[in-house]
Amino acid sequence: MRWPATVWSSARAHPQDGNVHAARADALLRRWEARSRSTERDRWRQLRMYCIVAVQAGLAAAAAWAVARKVGVSTNPVFAPIAAVSTVAAAVGQRLRRTVELILGVALGIGVADVLIQLTGRGTWQTGGIVTAAILLAIALSGRGGLITQAGGTAVLVSTVTPAGTRVEGPQIVNAVIGGITALAVVILLLPLNPLRTVERAAGPALATLSQELTATGNALRRRDADAVQSALRRLRAIDGQLQQLSEALQGAGEVVQYSPQRRRLRNTLRQYVDGTEYLVRAIQTSRGLARRAQTAIDDHERNLDVLGGAVVTLGTAVSRLHTDFVAGRRPTIARRTALIAVSKAGQAGRDGLGLSGAVVMAHVATIAGDLLRATTVPRTDANRLVRRAVRHEPGQDN
Known part of the structure; x- marks a missing residue:
């Protein structure tokens, strides 16, 4: 049976004040609904592919x-x-x-x-x-x-x-x-496949998972919920299957542009996609390290985790924007800007004072943001300079 949306809305709109159990139940339902929508989108994406x-x-x-x-x-x-x-x-x-x-x-x-x-x-x-x-x-x-x-x-x-x-x-x-x-x-x-569309569809699940789990990790940092971070880390570790599908899609796209006369003109564009995927894989690997250190920071009761968690949430938003722009074929200006905002927030947390693990999380935020910039064709030197300025909150020249 499909319940009307208003039923769910009314159930969430009036939780008892201070009722931690009701708040957690609402959070569980929201997460379940998000996963259900994501699974349905993945199925349709695979069907189209x-x-x-x-x-x-x-x-x-x-x-x-x-x-x-x-x-x-x-x-x-x-x-x-x-x-x-x-x-x-x-x-x-x-x-x-x-x-x-x-x-x-x-x-x-x-x-x-x-x-x-x-x-x-x-x-x-x-x-x-x-x-x-x-x-x-x-x-x-x-x-x-x-x-x-x-x-x-x-x-x-x-x-x-x-x-x-x-x-x-x-x-x-x-x-x-x-x-x-x-x-x-x-x-x-x-009847050759469109190689760029194939890669876009294969990259979608990995980008969506990275965005969701960075957001989940950031919110868990804000709440100091070590169990939620552990759950996000498990899901990040399970992303390898999606990366394998992306790798196969890239191989197939390369095969098509190499041998198909109709698709050969897309060779340079596909090369940019291949380079961008390399940085996406690096970002996913770094995000696992970020989640591990976030859990340690919570266990060690380090300070300023709310500000740091906000930076990680913003980083998840940057990945989501990158995914949207990637599929739409738009210039990823907003994704780049959001990634730098995440770095700036992490830098603010560092200036306010972080423990050892919190400082490592801040560094991981900067690293992932740099990889996202590189994935959007920003040159390495420029990406590093932009990240440094954002961490230091410097709009002008580097010191």
């Missing part, structure tokens, strides 16, 4: 079947569309390597199955033995997952589907080559 892949796979399968039938090396060119779909479904950025593995796997699976069928015949245990032999040989030759999977799958098809007495080595290997080449033509020449 993979819709084009589904279309590519269907088009490649149909084209591979038509080409293989036209070539006429076999009456049932089943391996052509199979190879085409496998190529399209390969991890983005690895399709060229996957196509080679696929063709070799098909050849290996067919060869092993054909030889063993002649020696042992067909049957239940023979199928198991053929698949085992094909996979063991693939492991011995390469050990790569794509080659192993394709060799085993091909051996199953040959040993169970191919009519008895039929020799399939040459025709089906040719069909696999046709399928792989056809799929590459579809994904690189005929």
Whole structure:
């Protein structure tokens, strides 16, 4: 059941004064709602990203079947569309390597199955033995997952589907080559992904997580809530999967701009995205250190954590603005300004007096802000100078 928004609003609007438990319950509900909205957005983002892949796979399968039938090396060119779909479904950025593995796997699976069928015949245990032999040989030759999977799958098809007495080595290997080449033509020449849009969609979850957890860490510093910082740190550590998806998206985008004539003009822009992603990864790594020291500062009852927490919250806002500008293709002026405001707030906390861990958190804020500036194409020297001035609260020349 979906409750009207007014129900939630009224429940939050009148908490009992001084009721810590009600305030915590409200905070938990807000966090749950935020996570739910984030999960729903991620699902829609993934659906949009993979819709084009589904279309590519269907088009490649149909084209591979038509080409293989036209070539006429076999009456049932089943391996052509199979190879085409496998190529399209390969991890983005690895399709060229996957196509080679696929063709070799098909050849290996067919060869092993054909030889063993002649020696042992067909049957239940023979199928198991053929698949085992094909996979063991693939492991011995390469050990790569794509080659192993394709060799085993091909051996199953040959040993169970191919009519008895039929020799399939040459025709089906040719069909696999046709399928792989056809799929590459579809994904690189005929219907290539927009490489910049692919990277933007892949970067979104990582940027959103970084923004949310920096904000959560800053608010926890204000409340001196060590448990909340620990929860934020756990979520920051779990971001590696999103970074892996971003890395694969960058590889795929590089593949497209390198080989697709329609997308080659985006090569320089993609290089800026790659450079920006490097600084995003650094910011995420630094944010984990920030969260760890924030927890220590709370445990040690250090002072001025409310001001320092405000700086971290502002830094989370800067990441959010960067995400918004990144997706919209706007100049990230507000994101840069907000990052420097965060550094200025952290510098103010330092001038007011911080403990050892608080001083480390302040340094991490400055480091992350510098990485955000670099991610927005600000040169290293300029980024460092801007951060130094913001920490010292100096609008003019460096001293």
